[in-house]
Amino acid sequence: MSNVLEVTDLYKSLGNKEIIKGISFSIKEGEILGFLGRNGAGKTTTIKMLVGLISPDKGSVIISGHDITKETEKALSCVGAVVENPELYSYLTGRQNLEQIARFYKGITKEDIEEIGNTVGLSGRLDEKVKKYSLGMKQRLGLAEALLSKPKLLILDEPTNGLDPTGIIEFRKLLKKQAKENNIAIFVSSHILSEIEQLCDRVAFIDGGVIKSFETLNGTPSGKNAKAENFENVIIMTKEKDKCTKALKEISFIIDFKLADESNGVCTFEAKAKPDSVPDITSSLAENKIRIEQIYKKQQNLEARYIELVDGGEKNNVESH
CATH class of the missing domain: 3.40.50.300 (P-loop containing nucleotide triphosphate hydrolases)
Incomplete structure (x- = not known):
């Protein structure tokens, strides 16, 4: 069109x-x-x-x-x-x-x-x-x-x-x-x-x-002034911290990751991954014989993105209508 x-x-x-x-x-x-x-x-x-x-x-x-x-x-x-x-x-x-x-x-x-x-x-x-x-x-x-x-x-x-x-x-x-x-x-x-x-x-x-x-609406940047990143946030929960850490470093679909939480024996990793790659990440972890408690794509709502882009930016340069 x-x-x-x-x-x-x-x-x-x-x-x-x-x-x-x-x-x-x-x-x-x-x-x-x-x-x-x-x-x-x-x-x-x-x-x-x-x-x-x-x-x-x-x-x-x-x-x-x-x-x-x-x-x-x-x-x-x-x-x-x-x-x-x-x-x-x-x-x-x-x-x-x-x-x-x-x-x-x-x-x-x-x-x-x-x-x-x-x-x-x-x-x-x-x-x-x-x-x-x-x-x-x-x-x-x-x-x-x-x-x-x-x-x-x-x-x-x-x-x-x-x-x-x-x-x-x-x-x-x-x-x-x-x-x-x-x-x-x-x-x-x-x-x-x-x-x-x-x-x-x-x-x-x-x-x-x-x-x-x-x-x-799914948070993927686009257009001339968009940010260069094109990724989705993936949450991975497992009890096998060391094995998962090693595997995530090797998976090509993972851009970056961090250990976001560790409680009750369960480790929560938050990864930046290539779009629509959750099935591939799941397969890769399974091939490494890592037991996954949960894995899912984290949806960032508009409010969170607004706060990040606007309220998180400079507040002393507000222009008049």
Whole structure:
């Protein structure tokens, strides 16, 4: 699948502060990329450049082959966005809100408006005044506005703010369906770790205007700014400490290892191993006649990785949005 969004070597200063410092990333058709960072990391500034509200000092933003600074209208015609809270007319109905948006695009029919209302779960509620809508319904209407032009790229800034757990789950399902069925590339900026983890295919960690790493949900780094390591953490528990230590030194799938714990006669080794190598490590240990109590791949959740990359880094260089 081709890239819908390509961001290359992007820089932006506001006043005398350099906010964005050479970030690069891309999003393919049907992919959901999470943009994760603390408040002040540069998320909002990046989004403003993606939707043409401000211009980069250096670098490029290419949307469906169009440079946003040189072909602004063509680039933005491929974009739907909900930045912060959806802009809605509370004194109008949901349908009337969508009709206002439709005026900016050619060829959007009454049937299209009805269809998008059904898509976001507002069937039967479009003719109610927006002031009577719940927060979740308003978020759905905002998404409907963003989807009305059938964009190739959807940009969302904190899309689940204020939603209750049920609303969050429903909104997440809706976004995944749009990505999968309509091949929409989705960029989601948030600071909610759990939501990003459950929604996105990949995550970009940004701190101080710099992307620290790109990672898939299983923790494997990828992309231009990713770390060079490509390994998984494997836990090996055995009562045969010396034999296991010797064997681990010889197994080619093991990059590095350490004795993490020793209690009640059981030694716990933590190894950095090549991806998907647990079956091979198990076979190698068996060939060495080492009795294994347990062996498994240790999954590092997004919270742990965030703390390692962001909270574990420099904290005195937080840039303003």
